[in-house]
Amino acid sequence: MSFWRQLWEKFAPRSDQEEIDWEALLWEADLGEDLVRSLCRGLERRGLQRKREEARRWIEAELKRILCDPPSSVKKGVGAKPxxxxxxxxxxxxxxxxxxxxxxxxxxxxxxxxxxxxxxxxxxxxxxxxxxxxxxxxxxxxxxxxxxxxxxxxxxxxxxxxxxxxxxxxxxxxxxxxxxxxxxxxxxxxxxxxxxxxxxxxxxxxxxxxxxxxxxxxxxxxxxxxxxxxxxxxxxxxxxxxxxxxxxxxxxxxxxxxxxxxxxxxxxxxxxxxxxxxxxxxxx
Ligand SMILES: Nc1nc2c(ncn2[C@@H]2O[C@H](COP(=O)(O)OP(=O)(O)OP(=O)(O)O)[C@@H](O)[C@H]2O)c(=O)[nH]1
Ligand SMILES: [Mg+2]
Structure with a gap:
């Protein structure tokens, strides 16, 4: 099972009334203070804390965006020998x-x-x-x-x-x-x-x-x-x-x-x- 799935199962509430502790979940994913804070703020701004599926989808999309954005640095050393x-x-x-x-x-x-x-x-x-x-x-x-x-x-x-x-x-x-x-x-x-x-x-x-x-x-x-x-x-x-x-x-x-x-x-x-x-x- 993927790491994210395991985490989700661990933190997913047993009933719809229970809330998810998003901050604790994101911390456990090793995302670091800045990113955890920024994601939590994003959830809050969008009023998603209690909408678990929507929240999960939004977090996944954010992480994908961060990981998949093309790197800003240009390739160096092309043509250099060595x-x-x-x-x-x-x-x-x-x-x-x-x-x-x-x-x-x-x-x-x-x-x-x-x-x-x-x-x-x-x-x-x-x-x-x-x-x-x-x-x-x-x-x-x-x-x-x-x-x-x-x-x-x-x-x-x-x-x-x-x-x-x-x-x-x-x-x-x-x-x-x-x-x-x-x-x-x-x-x-x-x-x-x-x-x-x-x-x-x-x-x-x-x-x-x-x-x-x-x-x-x-x-x-x-x-x-x-x-x-x-x-x-x-x-x-x-x-x-x-x-x-x-x-x-x-x-x-x-x-x-x-x-x-x-x-x-x-x-x-x-x-x-x-x-x-x-x-x-x-x-x-
Ligand atoms: N499982 C696993 N072991 C790795 C990997 N890369 C390195 N190792 C192991 O990690 C240990 C340390 O690797 P080294 O390459 O000696 O690390 P180093 O950074 O050169 O260490 P120092 O020169 O002492 O600072 C060795 O036992 C490696 O075989 C990896 O990707 N996977
Ligand atoms: Mg070494």
């Missing part, structure tokens, strides 16, 4: 796995990817990405532990260019949004990448874990403020039926998902398809 993608996110969100998935996808599309291991902090991070590079047969720039991630990223794009790669994927260390110096370190990686290929980094994607619920919105706000995100990759959707925060992030920040992660294998990456997402979320 196109440079910077992956950022909190610890364990799935960045390194997603870097491998993106490389795999590029190969499927007859493109030449290049991986850059700019996580010089977490023990094992270098080996993790180099293992993926070997498995996928993809070129890799390694860093040494303790090295400046910006210098690894810079060298990496240089090597990608020499190898005539089409896509350079920069994996970075996980970081807590509240640690200011770590966010500044990422801002430096971004600045330095700007000196490699015109317009780089062409994409800055926040990799976030769907099981973190509303924390995703908080992460998106902080990373967006520090770096200017161009998109979102929501991982682990195979382990969590929820995904309401995708609507929350779109509503609050106007940032859309680009891919969804649905497993641990290289092929478990789906391009964002709002129509499909809406169908699965509402169970249509």
């Amino acid at each position: 196109k440079v993608v910077l992956l950022v996110g909190v610890n364990g969100s799935g960045k390194t796995t997603t870097a491998a998935k993106l490389a795999f996808r590029a190969i499927q599309e007859n493109q030449r990817p290049w991986l850059i291991a700019a996580d010089t902090f977490r023990a094992g991070a270098q080996e993790q990405l180099s293992q993926w590079a070997r498995r996928l047969g993809v070129g890799l720039t390694e860093g040494t532990y303790g090295a400046d991630p910006a210098s690894v990223a810079y060298r990496g794009v240089g090597e990608a260019r020499v190898a005539q790669a089409d896509l350079a994927i920069v994996d970075t260390a996980g970081r807590l949004v509240k640690k200011r110096h770590l966010m500044e370190e990422l801002a430096k990686v971004k600045r330095v990448l700007g000196k490699t290929v015109p317009g780089a980094p062409h994409e800055i994607w926040l990799v976030c874990d769907a099981t973190s619920g509303l924390d995703v919105l908080l992460q998106a706000k902080e990373f967006h403020q520090a770096l200017g995100l161009t998109g979102l990759i929501m991982t682990k959707l195979d382990t969590s039926g929820k995904g309401g925060m995708i609507a929350a992030v779109r509503h609050s920040l106007g940032i859309s998902p680009v891919f969804l992660g649905t497993g641990e294998k290289p092929q478990d990456l789906q391009p964002w398809d709002p129509e499909r997402y809406v169908r699965e979320f509402f169970g249509e």
